[in-house]
Amino acid sequence: MNPRVMFWVPALLRLALMLAVAGIAWWLLGPVSGLALALLITLGLLISQLAYLHKLGEWLDDPQSTKLPDGWGAWTDVFARLYRLRRDDERNRDELTEWLARFRQAMHLLPEGVAIMDDVLFLEWCNPTAERHLGLTLEQDKGRRVTNLIRHPEFIDYLILGRYEQPLTLSIRGRKLIVQIIPFENRRQILVTHDATDTDRIEAMRRDFIANASHELRTPLTVIVGFLEIALADPGLDEKTRTAHLMLMTEQAQRMQRLIEDMLTLSRLESDEYPLKRERVDVRALVAQVANDARALSNGRHEIDFAVDGPDVMGSSEELRSAFGNLASNAVRYTPAGGRIELRWLRGPNDLRFEVIDNGIGIDEQHISRLTERFYRVDKSRSRETQGTGLGLAIVKHVLLRHGGKLAIRSTPGKGSVFTATLPNTSLPG
Template sequence: MIWLRSIIYYLTLALLALSVGAIWGAAAGWALACVLLALSVLFHLHNLGRLHRWTQQPRVDNVPASFLLWQDVFDRLYAQVRLQKKSQDKLTNTLERFTSAGEALPDGVIVLDEHDRIEWCNRTAMQHLSIDRTTDVWQVLTHIVRHPSLREYLRTQDFAHPLILRTTRPAERVLSVQLVPFDSTRKLLLSRDITRLDRVQTVHRDFIANVSHELRTPLTVVSGFAETLMDMPEMDAATRTQQLGLMVEQTQRMQRLVDDLLTLSRLENGQQLKEEEVDVPQLMRLLQAEAEGLSQGRHRVAVAQLATTRLIGNHDELHSALSNLVSNAIRYTPAGGGITLSWLVEDGQPVFAVSDTGIGISPEHIPRLTERFYRVDRSRSRTTGGTGLGLAIVKHILQRHQAELAIDSKPGTGSRFAVRFPAHRLLPD
């Protein structure tokens, strides 16, 4: 023990002084005792000064070294400092791992104190709510994110239900925000980007509404004519034939709609594409013949450019997509107009294009043409027999072939629909 060693140390000094006093006299003994005591005090003062200087910059690599009693003190100090540094390093590593885990989360995380001030947030939360960690830390969250619904949500401390928050800065987003308490005063605010889910739900609702609307008219016609036939058994043959013809026409319209829905569902299920060699020049001749049959002589159908290039893809899907574009050109081109088909290679990429001299499309409608049931002119689409799903089917087929659809159109001057396939699908002549 250190106190026992101190007693032994000073007893040794006293015995040494007594021995000198016994040999050379009491005066010599007292003089030696005073000198030894002074040196001991100076030794302790010197080491105390070194210890004081070390406490001003305490590091494990600059702990003083000495001898005798002070060496024990410094050794114990070194061991304690080293143990503390290990604990600190361990805590630092743990904190860094938790911080890295928080940064890696796909959801936003904000740590709030009891006054709703920001203590920490990850990068996702910064993106979701436009928070700057360098300037906004220890700021009240509602002073930065100014949404009345968020202020009310934080005030009520509703931990059971999330808040749906729509933001416009820095981008339009729909966020699901929820409070989670994790100690007596602090809480987490978690944010999740549900923009895509919200859009899917909106599309789903619109899709159900559009399908219901598209089926309601033909069902009403068929039902009405059926009731008329039942209530009027003596109807003349001409009227009966006319009504039955209209019923057949509406039934066929519903059948086309169902077929297109099934096709679209099959494409959206992501079934693996069965690829084969597609003889596009032969397909072009088939498309021209189908266009002439659909036109029944009302339009001029021509093939302006016909390369001999073949393609890797699915023949049936490409036939469906390209014939859809051709049939649209026929439907929306007045009698006497022209339809031009072309198959060529531009900048190493194969391109199919169909041009017409039809009514054209306004620029604001072009980005939405491939949406399901989107129609520029709803009444005209019904008279032409379209289901509103054709270009949506085209979009999915082209996506499966990594192809892009470019639309160039102006009202009154016609349209050009061009399909650009990737170069790796091109087969050499």
């Protein structure tokens, strides 16, 4: 039924009832009594309407569906409609609040920085990532002009010129940021920031790795190809020369093989496809094997001893043997003949330790922080003599990281070095 009809029909019926009652009083008691009764009924209706208007006014001051008053007559329908409208409004508000909370949570978790500005560049909101990237604090900087907060000439020019099709690259607070403005609505703009520092670093590492690996492989390949060309060009080489060439080619081929094996090992250690498989490691047997391998590499040129004064651990026996073996072989390669090398497994105050102590050539302090970089060498000519691949300490670092440990290096040029691989006490068998 039409809402207007629903309103006027009951209203006219109530008016007709009031007139009928007044008419009956007129007929029974006389005109004065009839008019007086009609006036009283009208006054009562007026007072009730004013009372409902007062209640409506009070409710509008604090419009909650649970506090809506009951009504009589036409007010019943009015309050019922208001109740439905308020319930719908509260439901929509609850949904909006929930979505706003989800939006803020998502913005807080975004790895990208997001800041919202008005049309005159006053900051309205930003997420924690934008605070870190741009050095902002939302509580303090909200309502302030962004150009006063980020005083970078290139950034200010970017904002003023309004050429937002392409992002802007900035160096802020020691980080490389990619910044872009996105117009939003008519009077707002979104500032998006992306930290490209780690991406650039990884890309630089990748380029260096490829360049270094190519260089390391090219040298032995050049030697092998050169000797093969000589052999093909002169089939009448004497047996002694041919044997010397074959020995050199074999040596270079073995070097390439070691290099490829180390690169594959390092790639596997860095891959998520090869999770760490923990098992109980017999450390005494492992250290003894590492010592035997070091003696074989030394070929009697060094005095090599080992001592085990610590418990077994949980970890990958193969990976730990690779790490400990690389530390021991480095000591052999960089300790002159007649030197002493000691391998020790012990329990420290707060950790477990494998130490390799030598009295070799030592390392200058300026090189120590870079020793675990791929292909980093203190002395390239000596590294070629010792047949190292330049990846041994990088492998050690990644093995220890997978086991929750770390590598510490102490060295004095001309006196020797101490390489300490530490594992946490959580590596102990349960």
